[in-house]
Amino acid sequence: MTMLSENPAATLHGADPDRRDLLVRSTTWEADDVMSLRLVDPDGGELPAWEPGAHIDLVLPSGLVRQYSLCGRPADRGCYTVAVLREAAGRGGSQELHETVLPGKTISVRGPRNRFPLVEAARYLFVAGGIGITPILAMVRDVSARGAEWRLVYGGRSRSSMAFVEELVELGEDRVEIVPQDELGIPDLDAALAQSGPGTAVYCCGPEGLLAAVERRCAEGPMSLHTERFGSTGAARAAEPVVVSQVTTFEVELRRSGCVVTVPSDRTILDAVRDVVPEAMSSCEEGYCGTCETRVIEGVPEHHDTILSDKERQAGKTMMICVGRSRTPRLVLDI
Numbered sequence: 663m664t665m666l667s668e669n670p671a672a673t674l675h676g677a678d679p680d681r682r683d684l685l686v687r688s689t690t691w692e693a694d695d696v697m698s699l700r701l702v703d704p705d706g707g708e709l710p711a712w713e714p715g716a717h718i719d720l721v722l723p724s725g726l727v728r729q730y731s732l733c734g735r736p737a738d739r740g741c742y743t744v745a746v747l748r749e750a751a752g753r754g755g756s757q758e759l760h761e762t763v764l765p766g767k768t769i770s771v772r773g774p775r776n777r778f779p780l781v782e783a784a785r786y787l788f789v790a791g792g793i794g795i796t797p798i799l800a801m802v803r804d805v806s807a808r809g810a811e812w813r814l815v816y817g818g819r820s821r822s823s824m825a826f827v828e829e830l831v832e833l834g835e836d837r838v839e840i841v842p843q844d845e846l847g848i849p850d851l852d853a854a855l856a857q858s859g860p861g862t863a864v865y866c867c868g869p870e871g872l873l874a875a876v877e878r879r880c881a882e883g884p885m886s887l888h889t890e891r892f893g894s895t896g897a898a899r900a901a902e903p904v905v906v907s908q909v910t911t912f913e914v915e916l917r918r919s920g921c922v923v924t925v926p927s928d929r930t931i932l933d934a935v936r937d938v939v940p941e942a943m944s945s946c947e948e949g950y951c952g953t954c955e956t957r958v959i960e961g962v963p964e965h966h967d968t969i970l971s972d973k974e975r976q977a978g979k980t981m982m983i984c985v986g987r988s989r990t991p992r993l994v995l996d997i
């Protein structure tokens with residue numbers, strides 16, 4: 663590692679304009695094992711704007727970082743709302759949130775960022791499974807308020823496990839199909855898609871089985887499909903294998919911290935960065951959550967994530983440093 667200047671790395675997150683501590687104002691039990699949290703600025707300030715589909719990173723007291731879709735109202739600039747499903751078989755983040763992030767506590771938040779934006783379309787079909795309803799709820803409110811044509815198919819294990827049913831039905835009783843599996847089986851995707859003509863934007867969020875089923879059906883259809891996977895299921899992990907890059911060992915200059923680190927073939931950029939910036943944020947470390955997304959100042963990154971679009975990859979302005987590598991002998995990153 664080479665020091666370029668004496669900037670202390672420890673100050674970096676203090677200068678991170680994307681990260682702030684928010685107060686948990688209240689929690690609400692939305693369904694079996696689903697708790698929503700309302701997060702506000704402790705000083706009552708406005709929070710950064712967001713649009714339906716956006717998520718925030720919650721940095722838990724243990725240091726775990728988890729992403730949650732914003733499911734409140736974008737017009738309410740004083741509050742972020744997220745809903746968290748307690749997953750007993752998960753990796754611990756949701757349990758910790760349910761048990762320790764209580765009203766009156768503060769929690770570090772990064773974002774919002776939007777990897778699931780709502781596009782303009784002639785009509786919309788939303789397909790949600792379980793807690794995948796959270797980004798879809800904000801979208802349904804938006805298209806409903808705009809008077810757009812839309813339908814929602816919402817499946818879940820049982821009625822009591824399905825959050826926000828009442829509000830969704832109020833938004834469009836004849837447009838919403840609630841499908842609790844213990845009563846009605848699984849959603850009839852063929853029928854839902856058959857009712858949606860060309861020009862329909864299909865938005866799907868839920869477990870991997872549901873996403874794969876929708877993807878199969880939309881593969882050759884005239885509709886545009888937009889999906890978001892749950893990080894905690896691991897569903898979107900490593901769709902693209904990590905291959906040996908053209909430059910196996912390369913240097914990374916951390917412009918803000920004033921250091922240069924060497925990244926050999928058996929280490930990730932994130933590993934090397936942590937030699938200098940131990941608090942560098944990550945969550946999945948497999949290229950599907952976006953927590954480690956970093957701005958590229960110079961050099962050509964080699965992407966191995968499953969987040970960036972082809973256009974974003976070509977632009978080369980950001981990269982996921984947990985899996986990405988370099989096509990040039992040196993990368994300069996905004997860290």
Ligand code: FES
Pocket residue numbers: 943944945946947948949950951952953954955967982983984985
């Ligand atoms: Fe999840 Fe890098 S930590 S994409």
